[in-house]
Amino acid sequence: MASIANEMDALLRKAFSPSVLEIINDSAKHSGHSGDDGSGESHFTIVIESGAFTGKSRLERQRMINGALGDIPGDRVHALAIKASAPEKQS
Numbered sequence: 001m002a003s004i005a006n007e008m009d010a011l012l013r014k015a016f017s018p019s020v021l022e023i024i025n026d027s028a029k030h031s032g033h034s035g036d037d038g039s040g041e042s043h044f045t046i047v048i049e050s051g052a053f054t055g056k057s058r059l060e061r062q063r064m065i066n067g068a069l070g071d072i073p074g075d076r077v078h079a080l081a082i083k084a085s086a087p088e089k090q091s
Helices: 004-016 058-069 072-076
Strands: 020-025 043-049 079-085
Touching: 004 020, 004 043, 004 058, 004 072, 058 072, 058 079
Parallel strands: 043 079
Antiparallel strands: 020 043
């Protein structure tokens, strides 16, 4: 069985072809807290950079990511912090 982190990685790469993608498992920091289901995969931070986010607001980017992840946010993962950006233009 693949980990949720690996599943999120595959979904985000397919949806956004990111130039940067880092999925950080923060679950250990929340052990015993609300939302900790004991799986070790309840809290994550996603750092992603993609041209797909150019011209999009922070909220639009988060909605795009949540949409690409399907049932993972809220159902299979308790907390998801998202740091999404578009590549900076090179002059």
